[in-house]
Amino acid sequence: MAKASQRQRRPTHVDAQNGVPLNGPIHHQSDVLVFVEPEQKESGAIRHAQKVAKAFGGHVVLVHVMQPHPAEGGPVDPVDWDIRKQTRRKWLAGLAGGLDDDPRRAATVELLEGPCIAQIESHLEGRQDDIAAVLRANGQDNWRMRDTACGVMASRSAAILMIPQASTIKMSDTYQRILVPLDGSVRSENALPSAATLAKTEGAELVLCYIAPEPGLSAFGTMDPEATKLRSEVTRRNTQAGQTHLARIKNRLAHHDLKISTCIVAQGDVRRALVDTITDQSADFVVMATHGESGHRDVPMGKVASFVLDRAHVPVLLVRHRVGRAENHAFEKARSEGARQPVGTDE
Structure with missing residues (x-):
């Protein structure tokens, strides 16, 4: 069999607005x-x-x-x-x-x-x-x-x-529902081209998923009313930012003629919530990046990806982040008013 470097390359269709490959x-x-x-x-x-x-x-x-x-x-x-x-x-x-x-x-x-x-x-x-x-x-x-x-x-x-x-x-x-976890980071969006390609081939619905992280408040002492209110506000803002982000991605993928839905989980341990969401959404395939917003390049994959690999009951495709690739956020030019911008898009 011919080596990979000898195989003919396929042309790549690119998002005209951001130069992001999507096929x-x-x-x-x-x-x-x-x-x-x-x-x-x-x-x-x-x-x-x-x-x-x-x-x-x-x-x-x-x-x-x-x-x-x-x-x-x-x-x-x-x-x-x-x-x-x-x-x-x-x-x-x-x-x-x-x-x-x-x-x-x-x-x-x-x-x-x-x-x-x-x-x-x-x-x-x-x-x-x-x-x-x-x-x-x-x-x-x-x-x-x-x-x-x-x-x-x-x-x-x-x-x-x-x-x-x-x-x-x-x-x-055929696959019916392909789940794509996203956290608003550049690296998590590396999974989008592969997910869109597989969904297009299979005629599957693409489920874009965002799980709002737990608010980072100290557990020391008693949770007074002010702390409870602050936690609730952070959760609300994170959820709103996630909804805005997924809506933009859905809009950008519209020209691929795919059936796309979104899923927001308000909060919880991201790893366990994601495994539960795979079942709750009846997903029969998962496409995700090896690293998200909190990942480090010196390890093969992040904690969330590793956790999902160990527990998912369906196939999981982990797309690697290519070192040296320009980290242009797929929606870096998008802006919203009122809600905090997703991670990686703030100036």
Whole structure:
């Protein structure tokens, strides 16, 4: 398969007012590389990767990393190793064969050999335009501690797709509601192009969600009437700013001919409120940025994104923020009177 740098780039449509790309995940076609482990016996959950790859003009690649078992020690028997390789190739081919899709978009398979994390990072280093996908095992609280997940999270891929194994789907099924969490920051808006592309392809409704953060008042002492009133006022202002912000985004996406709704959660722990909102809104897919307003670039993803990955019962596409990209807010020229401007738009 050709390297990412050799693939033909797709043209990108741009918001004329702000120069914001709105029709692709990272401005080009992207394959979805699904890193699978031997425990994966069926292809139902992997079809989510097919849908994402189709939306972004790419293909699905099933990748497995073979590494010697730590208990073996000493040199590996080449004959035994070759037998294992043949067995793994047959297993990968079986998974690929279970993906009912257009033959022109048939999934391919790749078998890597060596230390798992290092192999994944090295493999994705040359494919930073692509999406790395991993499956979260049912009832596995420590799934991200496994080598395969660690390698995917530590990679420099354009995005990360987490798929719960229990979330099976048929290619004939379509997503009905795609949730996009936004907090008013530049970085959270990185998810919008990918979300709009997937929603357009699937004919899904785009649900723009804003969760007002808890007012930052000290818990020391008694909450007197003044403090209670102040908390209520901060919550009201945050909610009003969120409503204004989502209305502007909805207006800017109107020319994409998408069905768009908005969702405001007045306050609460943002992480838990977001997981609850996924269920309350009957969302069957989530697209969000790896970092929001409070995120730091020196970690792979923020606390909210990490929390959602561990608990969401639907697939989550985490779009990375590209270092070096001009941080132009998608709605930096917008202004409102009365309510505080969303984070990142104040002068």
